[in-house]
């Protein structure tokens with residue numbers, strides 16, 4: 001049953017790529033970007049987008065946009081975010097799936113997801129997609145706290161009380177997901193304490209397989 005659903009939904013994601021003549025069964029490349037709150041995921045995702053042509057989907061940003069849109073789930077999501085809690089997977093997976101379907105791209109950085117085992121299983125069951133690898137930002141809490149308190153983006157969860165809760169949720173619910181993928185040899189661990197530039201130098205090495213495709217796109221766009 002779950003497999004049937006997964007196949008059907010993966011087909012739906014791929015259907016968008018249909019060129020009207022033949023269904024173009026493009027393989028979707030998904031990389032999960034994980035790490036504690038403030039470890040620098042969003043910052044580095046922007047650089048990966050610029051350099052390697054990925055589409056950045058931040059689960060947190062999608063949830064914040066859902067609140068702003070006046071959705072019926074808005075109040076529930078806002079309360080969960082204020083408390084540093086994880087929103088039910090059904091909501092988050094639907095938002096991610098919609099964003100992927102609406103994109104022309106076939107390469108996605110999914111940032112801040114999966115946050116717990118329920119997120120992981122729901123995404124896999126609904127989309128049938130397995131991540132190519134997990135980009136994991138390793139950073140001590142002391143450094144993350146300093147960064148979050150200096151972020152100044154007006155986020156309702158960037159205060160000491162909520163940050164403390166987010167750290168606990170990260171250790172108790174998110175790290176086990178990282179360990180799960182590590183046992184499958186899928187985790188690429190980055191030292192996130194370095195400067196933004198040095199962190200990106202290390203990340204670049206992992207994205208080398210995607211350089212060729214980006215160059216082809218650029219050359220193609222000149223013709």
Ligand SMILES: Nc1ncnc2c1ncn2[C@@H]1O[C@H](COP(=O)(O)OP(=O)(O)OP(=O)(O)O)[C@@H](O)[C@H]1O
Nearest residue numbers: 036037038039040041042043147151194195196199
């Ligand atoms: N390597 C770094 N050195 C110093 N500051 C950094 C570094 N990377 C990011 N920052 C800063 O730390 C803050 C948090 O970064 P960012 O928003 O990228 O983290 P995040 O992992 O996406 O956090 P969250 O999980 O809360 O969304 C930002 O103000 C950013 O400019």
Ligand SMILES: Nc1ccn([C@@H]2O[C@H](COP(=O)(O)O)[C@@H](O)[C@H]2O)c(=O)n1
Nearest residue numbers: 059060080081084085086087112113115
């Ligand atoms: N998979 C997710 C991702 C995020 N949330 C909620 O959003 C908050 C902010 O997330 P960031 O990645 O932008 O830090 C997070 O603390 C959760 O409340 C979620 O529920 N599920």
Ligand SMILES: [Mg+2]
Nearest residue numbers: 041042058060
């Ligand atoms: Mg972020």
